[in-house]
Amino acid sequence: MAINKIFASYKDAVADVKDGSVIFIGNFAGPGGTPFYLIKALRDQGAKNLTIVANTAGGIGLTLDYDDHRILFQNHQVTKVIASFPFSTSPKRPSDAEKQIVAGEVELEMVPQGTLAERIRAGGAGIAAFYTPTGPGTVIEEGKERRYFNGRPHLLEYGLRADFALVRAWKADTKGNLIFRGTQRQFNPMMAMGADITVAEVDEIVEPGEINPNCVVVSSIYVKRIVKVSENPGFPRHLETDFQVKGELE
Protein backbone atom coordinates (compact mmCIF):
# COMPACT_ATOMS: atom_id res chain seq x y z
CA MET A 1 0.00 0.00 0.00
CA ALA A 2 1.28 3.43 -0.87
CA ILE A 3 2.50 5.47 2.06
CA ASN A 4 0.68 8.76 2.35
CA LYS A 5 3.22 11.58 2.64
CA ILE A 6 0.78 14.42 2.05
CA PHE A 7 -0.06 16.36 5.20
CA ALA A 8 -3.13 18.55 5.29
CA SER A 9 -1.60 21.21 7.51
CA TYR A 10 1.78 22.66 8.44
CA LYS A 11 0.75 22.12 12.05
CA ASP A 12 0.35 18.34 11.63
CA ALA A 13 3.65 18.13 9.75
CA VAL A 14 5.69 19.47 12.71
CA ALA A 15 3.49 18.27 15.59
CA ASP A 16 6.05 15.74 16.88
CA VAL A 17 9.15 17.98 17.05
CA LYS A 18 10.60 17.38 20.50
CA ASP A 19 12.41 19.77 22.82
CA GLY A 20 16.16 19.69 22.14
CA SER A 21 15.82 18.71 18.47
CA VAL A 22 18.33 19.70 15.79
CA ILE A 23 16.49 21.40 12.91
CA PHE A 24 17.79 22.14 9.41
CA ILE A 25 16.04 25.12 7.79
CA GLY A 26 16.45 25.92 4.09
CA ASN A 27 17.43 29.57 3.81
CA PHE A 28 19.80 31.99 2.13
CA ALA A 29 19.80 35.81 1.80
CA GLY A 30 16.24 36.47 0.63
CA PRO A 31 12.85 34.82 1.01
CA GLY A 32 13.37 32.40 -1.93
CA GLY A 33 13.75 28.81 -0.77
CA THR A 34 12.67 29.43 2.84
CA PRO A 35 9.81 27.32 4.26
CA PHE A 36 7.98 30.20 6.01
CA TYR A 37 4.83 28.33 6.85
CA LEU A 38 6.55 25.34 8.43
CA ILE A 39 8.66 27.78 10.47
CA LYS A 40 5.49 29.53 11.69
CA ALA A 41 3.97 26.16 12.56
CA LEU A 42 7.09 25.25 14.55
CA ARG A 43 6.84 28.60 16.37
CA ASP A 44 3.21 27.82 17.26
CA GLN A 45 4.08 24.23 18.19
CA GLY A 46 6.55 25.65 20.71
CA ALA A 47 9.35 23.04 21.00
CA LYS A 48 12.20 24.50 23.09
CA ASN A 49 16.01 24.20 23.35
CA LEU A 50 16.29 23.78 19.59
CA THR A 51 19.55 23.77 17.65
CA ILE A 52 18.92 25.57 14.37
CA VAL A 53 21.18 24.90 11.38
CA ALA A 54 20.65 27.42 8.59
CA ASN A 55 22.67 29.83 6.48
CA THR A 56 21.48 32.80 8.57
CA ALA A 57 20.02 33.15 12.03
CA GLY A 58 16.98 34.89 10.56
CA GLY A 59 16.02 38.52 10.21
CA ILE A 60 19.10 39.67 8.30
CA GLY A 61 16.92 41.86 6.05
CA LEU A 62 19.31 42.24 3.11
CA THR A 63 16.66 43.29 0.62
CA LEU A 64 13.24 42.53 2.09
CA ASP A 65 12.00 42.48 5.66
CA TYR A 66 10.00 39.35 6.42
CA ASP A 67 9.38 36.69 9.04
CA ASP A 68 11.67 33.73 8.64
CA HIS A 69 13.23 31.69 11.48
CA ARG A 70 13.81 34.92 13.39
CA ILE A 71 10.39 34.20 14.94
CA LEU A 72 11.87 31.10 16.61
CA PHE A 73 14.42 33.38 18.31
CA GLN A 74 11.70 35.92 19.18
CA ASN A 75 9.82 33.10 20.83
CA HIS A 76 12.97 31.97 22.74
CA GLN A 77 12.90 28.44 21.31
CA VAL A 78 16.55 28.32 20.27
CA THR A 79 19.61 27.57 22.43
CA LYS A 80 22.16 27.04 19.66
CA VAL A 81 22.51 28.18 16.07
CA ILE A 82 24.96 26.89 13.45
CA ALA A 83 25.15 29.44 10.61
CA SER A 84 27.51 31.21 8.21
CA PHE A 85 25.75 34.60 8.15
CA PRO A 86 24.13 35.01 11.57
CA PHE A 87 23.92 38.78 11.92
CA SER A 88 21.90 41.57 10.35
CA THR A 89 24.04 43.77 8.12
CA SER A 90 22.48 46.89 9.66
CA PRO A 91 23.85 47.91 13.09
CA LYS A 92 20.62 49.88 13.62
CA ARG A 93 18.51 46.77 13.31
CA PRO A 94 20.27 43.94 15.17
CA SER A 95 18.41 40.68 14.68
CA ASP A 96 16.77 38.86 17.59
CA ALA A 97 19.46 36.21 17.24
CA GLU A 98 22.22 38.81 17.51
CA LYS A 99 20.76 40.21 20.74
CA GLN A 100 20.45 36.73 22.23
CA ILE A 101 23.93 35.65 21.10
CA VAL A 102 25.53 38.81 22.50
CA ALA A 103 23.59 38.33 25.77
CA GLY A 104 24.86 34.75 26.00
CA GLU A 105 21.38 33.23 25.78
CA VAL A 106 22.06 31.51 22.46
CA GLU A 107 25.28 29.71 21.52
CA LEU A 108 26.62 30.51 18.05
CA GLU A 109 28.77 28.21 15.95
CA MET A 110 29.79 30.22 12.90
CA VAL A 111 30.84 28.09 9.94
CA PRO A 112 32.09 29.26 6.53
CA GLN A 113 29.26 28.84 4.05
CA GLY A 114 30.94 26.22 1.87
CA THR A 115 31.96 24.23 4.93
CA LEU A 116 28.40 24.43 6.25
CA ALA A 117 26.98 23.14 2.96
CA GLU A 118 29.53 20.31 2.83
CA ARG A 119 29.03 19.35 6.48
CA ILE A 120 25.31 18.98 5.80
CA ARG A 121 25.98 17.07 2.57
CA ALA A 122 28.45 14.78 4.37
CA GLY A 123 25.93 14.10 7.15
CA GLY A 124 23.40 12.96 4.59
CA ALA A 125 25.95 11.02 2.56
CA GLY A 126 27.29 8.91 5.42
CA ILE A 127 30.63 10.71 5.55
CA ALA A 128 31.67 11.27 9.16
CA ALA A 129 34.21 14.01 8.50
CA PHE A 130 36.36 15.57 5.77
CA TYR A 131 39.34 17.90 5.29
CA THR A 132 38.70 21.28 3.68
CA PRO A 133 41.22 23.95 2.58
CA THR A 134 38.98 26.75 3.93
CA GLY A 135 39.93 28.26 7.28
CA PRO A 136 43.53 27.50 8.35
CA GLY A 137 45.11 30.53 10.01
CA THR A 138 41.76 32.12 10.91
CA VAL A 139 39.44 31.93 13.95
CA ILE A 140 37.76 28.98 12.25
CA GLU A 141 40.81 26.82 12.99
CA GLU A 142 40.41 27.01 16.79
CA GLY A 143 40.14 23.51 18.26
CA LYS A 144 40.39 21.75 14.90
CA GLU A 145 42.88 19.28 13.50
CA ARG A 146 45.14 20.68 10.78
CA ARG A 147 46.62 18.38 8.17
CA TYR A 148 48.63 19.07 5.00
CA PHE A 149 47.72 17.59 1.62
CA ASN A 150 50.03 18.42 -1.30
CA GLY A 151 51.66 21.01 0.94
CA ARG A 152 48.42 22.87 1.58
CA PRO A 153 46.89 23.13 5.05
CA HIS A 154 43.39 21.67 5.56
CA LEU A 155 41.04 21.51 8.54
CA LEU A 156 39.06 18.51 9.73
CA GLU A 157 35.33 19.27 9.69
CA TYR A 158 32.53 16.97 10.81
CA GLY A 159 29.33 15.96 9.05
CA LEU A 160 26.07 17.33 10.45
CA ARG A 161 22.74 15.57 10.80
CA ALA A 162 19.38 16.76 12.05
CA ASP A 163 16.21 15.35 13.57
CA PHE A 164 14.08 17.43 11.22
CA ALA A 165 14.70 19.31 7.99
CA LEU A 166 12.22 22.00 6.98
CA VAL A 167 12.78 22.53 3.28
CA ARG A 168 11.19 24.54 0.47
CA ALA A 169 10.74 23.17 -3.03
CA TRP A 170 8.76 24.00 -6.13
CA LYS A 171 7.00 20.74 -6.99
CA ALA A 172 6.69 17.38 -5.29
CA ASP A 173 5.04 14.26 -6.56
CA THR A 174 3.06 12.24 -4.07
CA LYS A 175 6.00 9.85 -3.66
CA GLY A 176 8.18 12.74 -2.45
CA ASN A 177 10.40 13.47 -5.45
CA LEU A 178 11.31 17.17 -5.42
CA ILE A 179 12.27 19.74 -8.00
CA PHE A 180 13.30 23.33 -7.35
CA ARG A 181 12.88 26.66 -9.10
CA GLY A 182 15.96 28.83 -9.76
CA THR A 183 18.06 29.80 -6.78
CA GLN A 184 15.40 28.45 -4.44
CA ARG A 185 17.43 25.23 -4.33
CA GLN A 186 20.45 26.48 -2.23
CA PHE A 187 20.78 24.37 0.97
CA ASN A 188 17.47 22.52 0.57
CA PRO A 189 18.63 19.33 -1.23
CA MET A 190 21.44 18.49 1.24
CA MET A 191 19.21 19.29 4.18
CA ALA A 192 16.55 16.97 2.82
CA MET A 193 19.16 14.18 2.64
CA GLY A 194 20.59 14.71 6.12
CA ALA A 195 17.57 14.66 8.44
CA ASP A 196 15.64 11.79 9.97
CA ILE A 197 12.37 13.49 9.08
CA THR A 198 12.30 15.85 6.12
CA VAL A 199 9.24 18.02 5.67
CA ALA A 200 8.87 19.81 2.34
CA GLU A 201 6.75 22.91 1.77
CA VAL A 202 5.95 23.09 -1.95
CA ASP A 203 3.97 25.15 -4.45
CA GLU A 204 2.47 22.17 -6.19
CA ILE A 205 1.88 18.46 -5.56
CA VAL A 206 1.54 16.28 -8.66
CA GLU A 207 0.92 12.62 -9.42
CA PRO A 208 3.90 10.24 -9.91
CA GLY A 209 5.04 10.42 -13.53
CA GLU A 210 4.33 14.10 -13.89
CA ILE A 211 7.85 15.13 -12.86
CA ASN A 212 10.40 14.13 -15.48
CA PRO A 213 12.63 11.55 -13.71
CA ASN A 214 15.67 13.06 -15.47
CA CYS A 215 15.05 16.30 -13.62
CA VAL A 216 14.36 15.06 -10.08
CA VAL A 217 16.77 16.80 -7.67
CA VAL A 218 15.82 15.16 -4.37
CA SER A 219 14.74 11.54 -4.61
CA SER A 220 11.54 10.46 -2.95
CA ILE A 221 13.18 8.37 -0.22
CA TYR A 222 14.54 11.47 1.50
CA VAL A 223 11.17 13.17 1.92
CA LYS A 224 8.76 11.96 4.60
CA ARG A 225 6.17 14.73 4.63
CA ILE A 226 4.84 17.17 2.06
CA VAL A 227 2.60 20.19 2.59
CA LYS A 228 1.21 22.31 -0.23
CA VAL A 229 1.38 26.10 0.12
CA SER A 230 -1.99 27.63 -0.63
CA GLU A 231 -1.30 31.10 0.78
CA ASN A 232 0.27 33.90 -1.25
CA PRO A 233 2.99 35.53 0.85
CA GLY A 234 3.05 38.48 -1.55
CA PHE A 235 6.68 38.36 -2.69
CA PRO A 236 7.48 39.03 -6.35
CA ARG A 237 7.31 35.69 -8.12
CA HIS A 238 6.18 34.56 -11.56
CA LEU A 239 5.30 30.91 -11.21
CA GLU A 240 4.22 30.73 -14.86
CA THR A 241 7.92 30.81 -15.84
CA ASP A 242 10.71 28.35 -15.01
CA PHE A 243 13.48 30.78 -16.13
CA GLN A 244 14.20 28.85 -19.31
CA VAL A 245 14.82 31.59 -21.86
CA LYS A 246 15.98 31.55 -25.43
CA GLY A 247 17.60 34.72 -26.73
CA GLU A 248 18.93 37.66 -24.76
CA LEU A 249 16.57 39.76 -22.68
CA GLU A 250 18.88 42.72 -22.20
Place this chain on the structure above:
Amino acid sequence: MSKEKLSREAIAMRIAKEFFDGAVVNLGIGIPTLCSSFVPEGMDVTYHTENGALGFGRVVTQEDMDKYADIDLTNAGGQYVYPKPGMSFFSHADSFAMIRGGRVDISVLGVLEVNDKGDLANWMFPGRGVGNIGGGMDLAFCAKRIIGATEHVTKDNKFKIVKNCSIPLTAPHCMDMLVTDIAVIKFTPKGLVLQEIAPGWTPAEVQELTEPKLIVPADLKEIELL
Protein backbone atom coordinates in the same frame (compact mmCIF):
# COMPACT_ATOMS: atom_id res chain seq x y z
CA MET B 1 44.01 70.46 -1.22
CA SER B 2 41.38 67.78 -1.55
CA LYS B 3 42.31 65.79 -4.60
CA GLU B 4 39.93 63.95 -6.87
CA LYS B 5 39.40 60.30 -5.99
CA LEU B 6 37.84 57.61 -8.15
CA SER B 7 34.11 57.00 -7.65
CA ARG B 8 32.82 53.55 -6.65
CA GLU B 9 31.78 53.06 -10.28
CA ALA B 10 35.27 53.98 -11.50
CA ILE B 11 36.82 51.43 -9.11
CA ALA B 12 34.43 48.83 -10.54
CA MET B 13 35.34 49.89 -14.12
CA ARG B 14 39.05 49.40 -13.41
CA ILE B 15 38.43 45.96 -11.90
CA ALA B 16 36.26 44.91 -14.86
CA LYS B 17 39.35 45.41 -17.06
CA GLU B 18 40.81 42.33 -15.36
CA PHE B 19 38.01 40.10 -16.65
CA PHE B 20 38.64 38.03 -19.77
CA ASP B 21 36.75 35.94 -22.30
CA GLY B 22 35.64 32.70 -20.69
CA ALA B 23 36.29 33.93 -17.12
CA VAL B 24 34.14 32.63 -14.27
CA VAL B 25 33.68 35.54 -11.87
CA ASN B 26 32.12 35.82 -8.43
CA LEU B 27 31.22 39.34 -7.28
CA GLY B 28 30.78 40.22 -3.61
CA ILE B 29 28.27 42.70 -2.20
CA GLY B 30 28.91 46.46 -2.68
CA ILE B 31 31.45 47.86 -5.16
CA PRO B 32 32.16 44.34 -6.55
CA THR B 33 28.53 43.96 -7.74
CA LEU B 34 28.96 47.13 -9.83
CA CYS B 35 31.72 45.49 -11.94
CA SER B 36 29.19 43.57 -14.04
CA SER B 37 27.97 46.87 -15.55
CA PHE B 38 31.40 47.63 -17.04
CA VAL B 39 32.32 44.45 -18.89
CA PRO B 40 33.10 45.26 -22.53
CA GLU B 41 30.35 44.34 -24.96
CA GLY B 42 30.89 40.93 -26.53
CA MET B 43 33.15 39.65 -23.74
CA ASP B 44 31.91 36.28 -22.50
CA VAL B 45 32.07 36.43 -18.68
CA THR B 46 30.17 33.81 -16.66
CA TYR B 47 28.99 34.97 -13.25
CA HIS B 48 28.88 32.56 -10.35
CA THR B 49 26.82 33.13 -7.21
CA GLU B 50 27.09 31.22 -3.94
CA ASN B 51 23.37 30.51 -3.85
CA GLY B 52 23.59 28.18 -6.80
CA ALA B 53 23.53 29.83 -10.21
CA LEU B 54 26.00 30.26 -13.08
CA GLY B 55 25.64 32.41 -16.17
CA PHE B 56 22.75 34.61 -15.03
CA GLY B 57 22.18 38.13 -16.34
CA ARG B 58 22.55 41.58 -14.80
CA VAL B 59 20.68 43.01 -11.84
CA VAL B 60 17.06 43.72 -12.85
CA THR B 61 16.48 47.41 -13.58
CA GLN B 62 13.81 49.43 -11.79
CA GLU B 63 11.65 49.59 -14.94
CA ASP B 64 11.69 45.80 -15.31
CA MET B 65 10.84 44.97 -11.68
CA ASP B 66 7.19 44.10 -12.34
CA LYS B 67 8.10 41.65 -15.05
CA TYR B 68 11.38 40.11 -13.88
CA ALA B 69 11.75 40.52 -10.10
CA ASP B 70 11.44 37.01 -8.67
CA ILE B 71 12.55 35.79 -5.24
CA ASP B 72 13.65 32.53 -6.86
CA LEU B 73 16.27 34.20 -9.06
CA THR B 74 18.66 36.35 -7.02
CA ASN B 75 22.38 36.93 -6.58
CA ALA B 76 24.21 36.45 -3.27
CA GLY B 77 23.16 39.92 -2.12
CA GLY B 78 19.50 39.01 -2.59
CA GLN B 79 19.19 41.27 -5.66
CA TYR B 80 16.97 40.15 -8.52
CA VAL B 81 18.84 39.19 -11.68
CA TYR B 82 17.68 38.46 -15.24
CA PRO B 83 17.52 34.91 -16.53
CA LYS B 84 19.89 34.24 -19.44
CA PRO B 85 20.16 31.47 -22.02
CA GLY B 86 22.70 28.85 -20.97
CA MET B 87 22.53 29.52 -17.24
CA SER B 88 22.35 26.68 -14.73
CA PHE B 89 21.16 26.14 -11.18
CA PHE B 90 22.66 23.88 -8.51
CA SER B 91 22.76 23.37 -4.77
CA HIS B 92 24.98 25.13 -2.26
CA ALA B 93 27.15 22.01 -1.97
CA ASP B 94 27.80 22.08 -5.73
CA SER B 95 28.28 25.83 -5.67
CA PHE B 96 31.11 25.60 -3.15
CA ALA B 97 32.51 22.52 -4.87
CA MET B 98 33.07 24.87 -7.81
CA ILE B 99 34.81 27.39 -5.54
CA ARG B 100 37.03 24.91 -3.67
CA GLY B 101 37.56 22.92 -6.85
CA GLY B 102 39.24 25.90 -8.51
CA ARG B 103 36.55 26.72 -11.08
CA VAL B 104 36.15 30.36 -10.05
CA ASP B 105 38.80 32.41 -11.87
CA ILE B 106 38.24 35.78 -10.19
CA SER B 107 36.61 36.69 -6.89
CA VAL B 108 36.05 40.39 -6.27
CA LEU B 109 35.72 41.10 -2.55
CA GLY B 110 35.17 44.09 -0.30
CA VAL B 111 37.99 45.00 2.08
CA LEU B 112 38.14 46.25 5.66
CA GLU B 113 41.89 45.68 6.13
CA VAL B 114 44.73 44.15 4.13
CA ASN B 115 48.41 43.93 4.98
CA ASP B 116 51.56 43.70 2.88
CA LYS B 117 51.62 39.90 3.22
CA GLY B 118 48.29 39.74 1.38
CA ASP B 119 46.20 38.85 4.41
CA LEU B 120 42.57 39.96 4.04
CA ALA B 121 40.15 40.91 6.82
CA ASN B 122 36.64 41.75 5.67
CA TRP B 123 34.03 39.92 7.74
CA MET B 124 33.95 41.44 11.24
CA PHE B 125 31.81 44.61 11.48
CA PRO B 126 34.20 47.23 12.91
CA GLY B 127 33.15 48.37 16.36
CA ARG B 128 30.30 45.89 16.61
CA GLY B 129 32.29 42.87 17.75
CA VAL B 130 30.26 40.56 15.52
CA GLY B 131 30.25 39.72 11.84
CA ASN B 132 29.32 37.31 9.10
CA ILE B 133 31.85 34.96 7.54
CA GLY B 134 29.32 33.93 4.90
CA GLY B 135 30.79 32.60 1.66
CA GLY B 136 33.68 35.08 1.58
CA MET B 137 36.13 32.83 3.42
CA ASP B 138 35.75 29.94 0.96
CA LEU B 139 36.21 32.39 -1.91
CA ALA B 140 39.26 34.09 -0.36
CA PHE B 141 40.92 30.72 0.27
CA CYS B 142 39.98 28.95 -2.94
CA ALA B 143 39.20 31.25 -5.88
CA LYS B 144 42.11 31.45 -8.32
CA ARG B 145 42.57 35.22 -8.15
CA ILE B 146 41.40 37.62 -5.42
CA ILE B 147 40.84 41.27 -6.27
CA GLY B 148 39.94 43.67 -3.46
CA ALA B 149 37.68 46.68 -4.11
CA THR B 150 37.73 49.48 -1.55
CA GLU B 151 38.25 53.10 -0.66
CA HIS B 152 41.95 53.57 0.17
CA VAL B 153 41.30 54.73 3.76
CA THR B 154 38.33 54.50 6.14
CA LYS B 155 35.67 57.24 6.41
CA ASP B 156 37.60 58.74 9.35
CA ASN B 157 40.88 58.59 7.41
CA LYS B 158 42.39 55.54 9.12
CA PHE B 159 44.60 53.09 7.24
CA LYS B 160 42.90 50.14 5.55
CA ILE B 161 46.21 48.98 4.08
CA VAL B 162 48.06 48.20 7.29
CA LYS B 163 51.19 46.52 8.63
CA ASN B 164 49.19 44.20 10.86
CA CYS B 165 45.46 43.48 10.58
CA SER B 166 43.63 44.46 13.77
CA ILE B 167 40.46 42.45 13.03
CA PRO B 168 40.05 38.70 12.43
CA LEU B 169 41.28 37.45 9.07
CA THR B 170 39.14 36.16 6.25
CA ALA B 171 42.18 34.42 4.77
CA PRO B 172 45.95 34.79 5.08
CA HIS B 173 48.16 35.40 2.01
CA CYS B 174 45.19 35.43 -0.37
CA MET B 175 45.30 38.85 -2.06
CA ASP B 176 46.47 39.28 -5.64
CA MET B 177 45.38 42.81 -6.42
CA LEU B 178 43.75 45.79 -4.77
CA VAL B 179 41.90 48.56 -6.58
CA THR B 180 41.22 51.63 -4.45
CA ASP B 181 39.95 55.12 -5.20
CA ILE B 182 43.54 56.34 -5.68
CA ALA B 183 45.69 53.34 -6.62
CA VAL B 184 46.05 49.88 -8.09
CA ILE B 185 48.30 47.76 -5.90
CA LYS B 186 49.76 44.34 -6.66
CA PHE B 187 50.71 41.88 -3.91
CA THR B 188 54.11 40.34 -4.62
CA PRO B 189 56.59 38.23 -2.59
CA LYS B 190 58.68 41.43 -2.22
CA GLY B 191 55.74 43.45 -0.91
CA LEU B 192 53.15 45.90 -2.21
CA VAL B 193 53.81 47.27 -5.66
CA LEU B 194 52.09 50.51 -6.63
CA GLN B 195 51.18 49.61 -10.16
CA GLU B 196 48.85 52.45 -11.11
CA ILE B 197 47.93 55.76 -9.56
CA ALA B 198 44.89 58.04 -9.87
CA PRO B 199 45.30 61.15 -12.06
CA GLY B 200 46.83 64.04 -10.13
CA TRP B 201 48.25 61.93 -7.29
CA THR B 202 51.93 61.41 -6.50
CA PRO B 203 53.39 58.17 -5.10
CA ALA B 204 54.36 60.06 -1.94
CA GLU B 205 50.74 61.12 -1.39
CA VAL B 206 49.50 57.54 -1.83
CA GLN B 207 52.24 56.32 0.52
CA GLU B 208 51.04 58.77 3.19
CA LEU B 209 47.66 56.99 3.21
CA THR B 210 49.24 53.51 3.22
CA GLU B 211 50.88 52.13 6.38
CA PRO B 212 53.30 49.55 4.89
CA LYS B 213 55.98 50.62 2.43
CA LEU B 214 54.94 50.76 -1.22
CA ILE B 215 57.36 49.70 -3.93
CA VAL B 216 57.18 52.26 -6.75
CA PRO B 217 58.25 50.71 -10.06
CA ALA B 218 59.86 52.66 -12.89
CA ASP B 219 56.86 51.93 -15.13
CA LEU B 220 54.20 53.31 -12.73
CA LYS B 221 51.12 54.21 -14.81
CA GLU B 222 48.11 56.43 -14.40
CA ILE B 223 44.89 54.47 -13.84
CA GLU B 224 43.05 54.09 -17.14
CA LEU B 225 39.42 53.08 -17.06
CA LEU B 226 38.85 52.24 -20.72
